[in-house]
Structures are given as structure tokens and as C-alpha cells.
Amino acid sequence: GNSVTQMEGPVTLSEEAFLTINCTYTATGYPSLFWYVQYPGEGLQLLLKATKADDKGSNKGFEATYRKETTSFHLEKGSVQVSDSAVYFCALITGANSKLTFGKGITLSVRP
Amino acid sequence: DAMVIQNPRYQVTQFGKPVTLSCSQTLNHNVMYWYQQKSSQAPKLLFHYYDKDFNNEADTPDNFQSRRPNTSFCFLDIRSPGLGDAAMYLCATSRESFRGGEETQYFGPGTRLLVL
Numbered sequence A: 001g002n003s004v005t006q007m008e009g010p011v012t013l014s015e016e017a018f019l020t021i022n023c024t025y026t027a028t029g030y031p032s033l034f035w036y037v038q039y040p041g042e043g044l045q046l047l048l049k050a051t052k053a054d055d056k057g058s059n060k061g062f063e064a065t066y067r068k069e070t071t072s073f074h075l076e077k078g079s080v081q082v083s084d085s086a087v088y089f090c091a092l093i094t095g096a097n098s099k100l101t102f103g104k105g106i107t108l109s110v111r112p
Numbered sequence B: 001d002a003m004v005i006q007n008p009r010y011q012v013t014q015f016g017k018p019v020t021l022s023c024s025q026t027l028n029h030n031v032m033y034w035y036q037q038k039s040s041q042a043p044k045l046l047f048h049y050y051d052k053d054f055n056n057e058a059d060t061p062d063n064f065q066s067r068r069p070n071t072s073f074c075f076l077d078i079r080s081p082g083l084g085d086a087a088m089y090l091c092a093t094s095r096e097s098f099r100g101g102e103e104t105q106y107f108g109p110g111t112r113l114l115v116l
Helices: none
Strands: A003-006 A011-014 A019-021 A023-026 A032-038 A044-050 A056-059 A062-065 A075-077 A086-093 A106-111 B004-007 B010-013 B019-025 B031-037 B044-050 B053-056 B064-067 B073-078 B087-094 B111-115
Touching: A003 A086, A011 A019, A019 A106, A023 A032, A023 A086, A032 A062, A044 A062, B004 B087, B010 B019, B019 B031, B019 B087, B019 B111, B031 B073, B044 B064, B073 B087
Parallel strands: A011 A106, B010 B111
Antiparallel strands: A003 A023, A019 A075, A032 A044, A032 A086, A044 A056, A056 A062, A062 A075, A086 A106, B004 B019, B019 B073, B031 B044, B031 B087, B044 B053, B064 B073, B087 B111
């Protein structure tokens, strides 16, 4: 079956620090990969996505590259802001069904 | 501008008293989903509609029901809420691709349910 593994959290960084959040996956077929962000008390917002190998998704300074050889989709940002404090979920969908498989999520806190 | 709308944002109900949460969408997507999210956990899929076809997850309790009267609206009914049903309930939509289920899901802001 499908699964998504995210690095353990929480993560606390100072403003303007470099961010990496690791995500690896196991899937049958060729999944589409997603990062969702959830701000406190809110629903999930799509942050970025990639639908095939070597695609790079990017949005709001965040980037992630679909690496088929390492089955990874790590999230990066060069300079985080306090407003980036949220929970980040890595997720995938395969063509076998319409169901999102989520990682456990990781809480990011950015200090001024 | 809101694309997936959930009302209310906060709902308080009493133990055992039926409650209905609503979701509407302006995206004209044919697939709608209901998720339950408990504190510090990932969302858990309860069921989804592909057009009018209802698809229940095997481990979704019978206490949870859903209705989709038209493309735009979907309701989550909890027949007899227990304390363990207190959670955030998220609605999502997607457009089913002719290639298969790989289309992006768009989430609403959620309804936080409190059971007293």
C-alpha cells in the first residue's frame, strides 16, 4: 500500500534560517506528490505539487523536487519568516484511487 | 473568492444530539470528500462522493452519514455525537481526471466540532 514518511518534529527556526523538511514515500504506480500547509485553526491549503519525476513544485518561496530514484519530495525554503509557522503535511495520490495518503505532519515554529 | 466553504466554522453540540455540518463549493468539482482531523494528527478520510456515488471508508463508524443533494453541496450528519467525535471536520473537492484519481484536492477552512 501507499505510505508517506515525514521527519519527526517539531522544528523551531530563527527568522531567515534555511528550512528543509524531509518526506519520503512508498507507492504503487506513479504518484502525484503534494505539500499542504495548515495554519492554526484553519483548513489545509495546497502549498505546491509535482505530478511526475524531476518536476519541481514551487510557491511562496517554498520548493520541492519529485525524486523518483530516492522516492523523496523534500520541502525547502531559503529564508523562513514568522508567518511560515504552521503544520506541513506531505501527501500523495496514485492513479489507483482518489485517496490522499498523508504523512503525520510536522509543526514548524519560526522565532523573530 | 472562497472556493470551498464550510459552515459553521465552530459548532457546539450535546452528547447524543444530532448535528449537521455543511460544505459548498464554487469549483464545479465532481468529487467531494469529508475528513476528520483530531488534534496533532493527519486528516482521516471518512467518505467521498464521486458525482452522486457514495463511497464509504471501511472504518468509518455508522454514526457518520452524508448527503449530497447536488454538485455544489455536501452535508455531514453525525447521528449521535460522542465525546470522541470532537474534532475538526474538513471538506475537500477535486475534479476527477479521465486518467484516474490524481487531481488536486482543495480543502475548506474546516468546522471545529465540540461535544459537551
